[in-house]
Amino acid sequence: xxxxxxxxxxxxxxxxxxxxxxxxxxxxxxxxxxxxxxxxxxxxxxxxxxxxxxxxxxxxxxxxxxxxxxxxxxxxxxxxxxxxxxxxxxxxxxxxxxxxxxxxxxxxxxxxxxxxxxxxxxxxxxxxxxxxxxxxxxxxxxxxxxxxxxxxxxxxxxxxxxxxxxxxxxxxxxxxxxxxxxxxxxxxxxxxxxxxxxxxxxxxxxxxxxxxxxxxxxxxxxxxxxxxxxxxxxxxxxxxxxxxxxxxxxxxxxxxxxxxxxxxxxxxxxxxxxxxxxxxxxxxxxxxxxxxxxxxxxxxxx
Ligand SMILES: [Zn+2]
Numbered sequence: 469x470x471x472x473x474x475x476x477x478x479x480x481x482x483x484x485x486x487x488x489x490x491x492x493x494x495x496x497x498x499x500x501x502x503x504x505x506x507x508x509x510x511x512x513x514x515x516x517x518x519x520x521x522x523x524x525x526x527x528x529x530x531x532x533x534x535x536x537x538x539x540x541x542x543x544x545x546x547x548x549x550x551x552x553x554x555x556x557x558x559x560x561x562x563x564x565x566x567x568x569x570x571x572x573x574x575x576x577x578x579x580x581x582x583x584x585x586x587x588x589x590x591x592x593x594x595x596x597x598x599x600x601x602x603x604x605x606x607x608x609x610x611x612x613x614x615x616x617x618x619x620x621x622x623x624x625x626x627x628x629x630x631x632x633x634x635x636x637x638x639x640x641x642x643x644x645x646x647x648x649x650x651x652x653x654x655x656x657x658x659x660x661x662x663x664x665x666x667x668x669x670x671x672x673x674x675x676x677x678x679x680x681x682x683x684x685x686x687x688x689x690x691x692x693x694x695x696x697x698x699x700x701x702x703x704x705x706x707x708x709x710x711x712x713x714x715x716x717x718x719x720x721x722x723x724x725x726x727x728x729x730x731x732x733x734x735x736x737x738x739x740x741x742x743x744x745x746x747x748x749x750x751x752x753x754x755x756x757x758x759x760x761x762x763x764x765x766x767x768x769x770x
Contacts (some may be wrong), residue, residue, distance in 0.1 A: 484522050485509040488766035497522045508766055519680045523766075527663075528684045528759050537755070539608045543679065544755030548748040550601035552629065554668065555741040557594035561635060562734045565657060569727070570643055588639035595632040598668075603627055620674025625656030634660040649714050660704045660712040665737070669699045672744065676751070683754035686747060694743035702740065706733035 494503050501514040503522065509516050537543065564587030602625045609621055634656070642657045673696035680686035686693065704741030711728025 470492045485523075485766075487768055487770050490519070490765065491767035492760060492765060494522070494760070496524070497525050507769065512674060523762070526752070527762050527765065529762070530687070531682045531754065531758070532761050534682060537614070537682075538611075539641035540755040540758070542604050542608050544752040546601045546605050546744060547676075547679065548752050550598050550605075550624070550628075551672075551741065551745045551748050553594045553597040553599030553601060554631070555745055557598060557631070558636070558665070558741060559738060560591035560594065561638070561661060562738065564591060564638065564642075564728075565734075568605065575709050583738065584642065585639055588635055588642070590641055591637040592632060595628065595635045597624065599628040599632055601608075614678060617675050617678050620671045620678070622676060625668055625671075627664050627666075627671055630664035630667060631661060634664050649717075652712060652754065654710055654714045658707060662707050663696050666700055668705050669696045669703070672696050676748065677745070678753050679755075680747070683751045685750035685754070685760075689747070689750075692743070692746075694740050694747055696744075699737055699740045702733045704733075705736070706730055709733060 480530070488504045488508040491510065492504065494500065496503055496512040496517055498517040499512060499515040501512055503512065503519055504520060508519060508523065514520070532555065535584060564581065564584050565583040567582050567587055602621065606618075606625055608622045609617055637656050637660065642653060642747075665689050676696075678692075706729070709726045709729030709732075713723050716722040718727065
């Protein structure tokens with residue numbers, strides 16, 4: 469549907485492909501053969517794929533019509549870096565939480581191999597990288613080049629800063645000596661990080677689709693596009709699980725059910741972040757090495 473629309477909106481030059489040749493190094497989408505110098509209406513000499521199909525699949529007139537971005541490479545590189553560093557930070561925060569709970573639960577011996585403070589220190593380091601990556605994007609966009617993205621970007625900045633602070637607090641105060649039923653610990657090890665994570669995800673929700681319209685792969689992805697609402701629901705599940713653990717004794721079924729909810733929620737968040745990182749790599753590709761326009765790609769045959 470989208471592809472058809474793109475074809476209908478293509479410049480008239482595409483209707484006269486027999487009068488043009490490929491003017492730059494340009495590869496067949498099926499076999500990667502370099503089509504430089506061939507006529508636009510010919511087929512790929514290697515695999516027979518019509519060259520016009522490769523042209524239609526590569527050029528992206530919809531993106532070319534959007535206003536030019538200042539420093540697209542900065543945004544393109546910082547966006548996946550931001551998501552990936554947050555993913556790594558979240559993985560270590562979850563490992564840290566597992567280490568702490570293996571101290572007082574009957575299951576596991578994770579605390580014999582890893583120290584909770586080390587886990588939270590790694591999580592803090594990557595949280596700071598996330599925060600640092602969000603600053604250049606906010607700076608590039610200070611003049612609102614990306615219409616309506618400032619609030620999303622600001623939320624990403626504040627969310628990643630709060631996440632860093634909550635990792636620091638976890639590093640300083642979450643200890644095995646504290647009982648899992650202590651409500652202050654619940655605040656430090658779950659509620660504060662969850663709140664910061666939720667802020668970050670709402671920021672992603674406001675920003676990523678806006679910048680994503682510049683990537684054809686992102687626009688056309690229906691089911692492989694990560695929905696931030698799923699991640700927000702997962703955060704709620706984590707909080708419910710943690711509160712159930714805090715309000716029930718370690719030996720009860722409710723405690724076990726709470727810990728299952730927590731593990732499920734954490735897994736959902738981590739898998740969702742992997743998908744988000746993959747989505748931002750498409751966006752990076754279209755920002756850092758945008759597809760050629762039809763005018764750059766073909767020249768009339770003399
Ligand atoms: Zn080919």
